[in-house]
Amino acid sequence: MTHMERLYSELDVVPVPVDVPDLGVEAGTTATVDTVYADGRMLSLEIGREDGASAGFVDVEVEEDGSLHVVGFSPIGEPIGHVVPSEHLR
Numbered sequence: 001m002t003h004m005e006r007l008y009s010e011l012d013v014v015p016v017p018v019d020v021p022d023l024g025v026e027a028g029t030t031a032t033v034d035t036v037y038a039d040g041r042m043l044s045l046e047i048g049r050e051d052g053a054s055a056g057f058v059d060v061e062v063e064e065d066g067s068l069h070v071v072g073f074s075p076i077g078e079p080i081g082h083v084v085p086s087e088h089l090r
Contacts, residue, residue, distance in 0.1 A: 008036050008043055008062070016045065016058055017068045022075055023047050023056045031058060043068070 012033040019027050031045035047055040056075040060068040
């Protein structure tokens with residue numbers, strides 16, 4: 001399935017593809033699509049905490065094969081526009 005076949009919408013629930021330790025997220029944790037960009041090729045995923053608050057956002061690219069690739073993340077409490085590049089996930 002390609003991203004053109006799978007159209008994401010706001011409020012869809014999707015798994016985070018890799019661990020994001022700075023947000024306390026493990027691969028497979030479900031996140032909510034907050035915003036869809038670039039004709040569905042980019043998604044901003046909101047990570048919820050058990051208490052219902054938001055832990056932050058993970059930005060993912062939808063690959064041609066439909067897989068999700070993390071390109072950055074933003075913890076809650078960081079300055080607006082601050083995005084940590086995905087190389088910090090390795």
